[in-house]
Amino acid sequence: MSALKHRLKTTLLGAWARLAWHTPLGKLVDGRTARRLLILYGHCVDDPSLNGELHADMKIGAGQLEEILKALAKRFDLVTISEGMERLQSGAPGRSMVALSMDDGYRDNLLRLVPLLESVGAKATVFLEAGAVVERRLPWLHALGWLDGKLGAEPLAKRLANDLPEVREALLGCASSNRLKRILKYDAEPVARDHVLMELVTEHGGEPREIVDRLYLSLEEARRLAASECIEIGGHTVNHPVLARLRKADQLAEIAGGAKQLRGALEPAQTGAVFAYPYGRAWDFNGGSKEAAAEAAYTYAVTTHDGVNRKGTDPFALKRVPIHGGSKLHRLFAEASGSLELFRGS
Numbered sequence: 001m002s003a004l005k006h007r008l009k010t011t012l013l014g015a016w017a018r019l020a021w022h023t024p025l026g027k028l029v030d031g032r033t034a035r036r037l038l039i040l041y042g043h044c045v046d047d048p049s050l051n052g053e054l055h056a057d058m059k060i061g062a063g064q065l066e067e068i069l070k071a072l073a074k075r076f077d078l079v080t081i082s083e084g085m086e087r088l089q090s091g092a093p094g095r096s097m098v099a100l101s102m103d104d105g106y107r108d109n110l111l112r113l114v115p116l117l118e119s120v121g122a123k124a125t126v127f128l129e130a131g132a133v134v135e136r137r138l139p140w141l142h143a144l145g146w147l148d149g150k151l152g153a154e155p156l157a158k159r160l161a162n163d164l165p166e167v168r169e170a171l172l173g174c175a176s177s178n179r180l181k182r183i184l185k186y187d188a189e190p191v192a193r194d195h196v197l198m199e200l201v202t203e204h205g206g207e208p209r210e211i212v213d214r215l216y217l218s219l220e221e222a223r224r225l226a227a228s229e230c231i232e233i234g235g236h237t238v239n240h241p242v243l244a245r246l247r248k249a250d251q252l253a254e255i256a257g258g259a260k261q262l263r264g265a266l267e268p269a270q271t272g273a274v275f276a277y278p279y280g281r282a283w284d285f286n287g288g289s290k291e292a293a294a295e296a297a298y299t300y301a302v303t304t305h306d307g308v309n310r311k312g313t314d315p316f317a318l319k320r321v322p323i324h325g326g327s328k329l330h331r332l333f334a335e336a337s338g339s340l341e342l343f344r345g346s
Contacts, residue, residue: 022330050108076098080125096336123231164193235272238258299315308341
């Protein structure tokens with residue numbers, strides 16, 4: 001029954017979004033409701049030479065992204081997250097806004113995203129993972145992805161079951177890449193998990209540093225990215241953990257530690273006031289995460305919960321909407337115009 005209700009809601013939401021885009025409804029709602037900021041989040045501009053090994057839902061084609069930004073710019077101001085929130089909080093009149101954000105710090109953010117933004121006249125906020133960008137350490141998720149591609153999910157799960165006894169029962173019989181990822185993300189002990197994955201990468205002929213250098217911005221590239229007038233830099237922890245699984249002190253070490261590394265590696269004026277919770281769902285962070293972000297001198301923090309942001313939105317729980325190759329312009333316009341928020345009754 002719940003699955004049927006979800007499908008029905010999704011169908012109705014899509015129909016409402018098309019109505020908002022193809023009729024004057026969206027513009028009417030936009031003009032009659034309070035000013036808002038839609039934050040989009042993705043990871044990469046698709047380029048096989050830079051990110052071909054990453055999952056498709058992490059990428060969006062340059063042509064598609066350009067089309068979306070140009071279409072949204074006709075009705076909304078394209079801003080960074082900090083700029084958009086400052087405008088909302090000032091109470092000054094003006095158009096509603098859209099802010100593009102990219103997570104983690106991949107090389108295409110400099111080599112493909114910046115030229116695209118400059119051609120469109122848009123801006124973006126890029127959240128950098130300090131462990132990968134500054135320390136050049138391979139994140140466990142990319143180690144897992146490399147091994148999954150090399151061995152396959154089921155053989156990899158069997159091998160990991162021998163080395164991670166606390167999740168052995170869950171891993172035995174696991175044949176799904178998504179299921180394997182979830183077990184390791186939420187149930188495995190992080191230090192042991194990371195150690196085992198890195199050893200397996202090396203054992204099977206991989207070089208963790210080479211994978212990092214292939215995917216992530218170098219320090220020199222990060223500095224060039226931060227120097228771009230169309231980019232705002234944000235923090236994204238040191239190791240991209242599930243913050244809610246950590247004690248408050250460890251959360252602070254991850255959030256403030258990442259901020260310190262970025263502020264030391266880049267010009268102080270280039271490190272922004274925005275932080276992104278890793279994974280970003282309600283169960284991935286908590287009140288301690290918000291407090292740690294504030295203690296680390298961040299002014300705003302973003303989640304991955306759908307919706308738009310208004311003047312009264314919690315600045316440490318800003319909403320974001322995903323953008324990738326499967327994104328539809330009519331759906332993004334309906335979000336930006338406030339039409340979907342109206343439909344949801346929020």
